Every structure is written in structure tokens, then in C-alpha cells.
Amino acid sequence: MLMRYARVEPLADHYGFALDPQPYLEALAGLAGDLPPGAREWAGDSAHYDFSSVRCVKDLTVGRIGLVDEGPRLVVEIDLRPNEWKHDEGLLLRYSDVRNLRVDTDEGDGTEPRLGSLQLDEALPHPAGVAHEIAFTNGSVLVVAADLTARWHQV
Known part of the structure; x- marks a missing residue:
């Protein structure tokens, strides 16, 4: 994981992760003004890191x-499915004017989706707009774009 502030670290027994969004939330106070509007709204959503x-x-x-491919600009959409025990809606992330999309995966054990389940994410200012990294149990996704929008929706 390349995330600068949010902590996603495998537990010693390899059955889960130690998660700590607090360093990112503390840094966000100084970073938010440099994020584009959609990314700033997404990162600052109070429910975003509330595990309950x-x-x-x-x-x-x-x-x-x-x-x-929208002519001179690329758009990436990541449609995230809800966990049946936790969420009542899915989440659609839409990135405008994408400059970079990187997906890194580990070998899964075949019992869950290849990337696994989302653990934490962080959106940071970038010269192109925003760098948004999403950490999963079996990999990560990084998108660099002009901005992002996030919308919860029924699936």
C-alpha cells in the first residue's frame, strides 16, 4: 500500500487488518483546501470512516x-457493491479527466473477489487534481484525475 496517512496493516495472524484512518483525518484539515470540490466533499464526509x-x-x-473515452478526456467509474451485512446501498465513484489508473492485485485464495473487500481509502491533492488510492484486502486501486464524485445508489 502506498497510502501516505491512512494505515492498513495485516495482522500478525494474517486474518484481518489493523485499520487507522485517524492520521489521514488529522492531515485532511490541512489538505482539504487543495483538493478539487468533489474530492473534498468525498473525503470530508463524516460517515466515510465511521465503521458503524x-x-x-x-x-x-x-x-x-x-x-x-469522452473525446479529449477519459472517465473512470468504479461501482462498488455493498456488503450484505453492513450496507444498504452500493457506491459509484466517477473520476473526470483521468491521467492514471493503476490496479495492483495479490493472488487471492478463491474464496472472495480478486481484490477482496475495501479496507480504507485516501484522497490527496495532486498536480492533476486528486490522487485517490483505495486499499483492498488483496490489492489496491489508484486513480489520478481532475476530480471525483461519489454517489450512493440502490443495487
Whole structure:
């Protein structure tokens, strides 16, 4: 994981992760003003890192990652499926004017989706707009774009 502030570290027994969004939330106070509007709204959502909230990102899984060529700009959409025990909606992340999309995966054990379940994410200012990294149990996704929007939706 390349995340600068949020902590996602495998437990010694390899059955889970130690998660700590607090260093990112503390840094966000100084970073938010440099994020584009959509990314700033997404990162500052109070339910985002509240593990007891149905709007927390933890445990979502990738349903689809789509790339759309809109002429001079690329758009990436990541549709995240809800965890049946935690969420009542899925989450659609849409990135505008994408400059970089990177997906890194580990070998899965075949019992869960290849990337696994979402653990934490962080959106950081980038010269192109925003760098958004999403850490999963079996890999990560990094998108660098002009901005992002996040919308919860029924699946």
C-alpha cells in the first residue's frame, strides 16, 4: 500500500487488518483546501470512516471498473457493491479527466473477489487534481484525475 496517512496493516495472524484512518483525518484539515470540490466533499464526509455507519467504505467490493473515452478526456467509474451485512446501498465513484489508473492485485485464495473487500481509502491533492488510492484486502486501486464524485445508489 502506498497510502501516505491512512494505515492498513495485516495482522500478525494474517486474518484481518489493523485499520487507522485517524492520521489521514488529522492531515485532511490541512489538505482539504487543495483538493478539487468533489474530492473534498468525498473525503470530508463524516460517515466515510465511521465503521458503524452504512455509508462507511469498509467492506465494499468492486462490481465493475469502467473506462470511458469522452473525446479529449477519459472517465473512470468504479461501482462498488455493498456488503450484505453492513450496507444498504452500493457506491459509484466517477473520476473526470483521468491521467492514471493503476490496479495492483495479490493472488487471492478463491474464496472472495480478486481484490477482496475495501479496507480504507485516501484522497490527496495532486498536480492533476486528486490522487485517490483505495486499499483492498488483496490489492489496491489508484486513480489520478481532475476530480471525483461519489454517489450512493440502490443495487
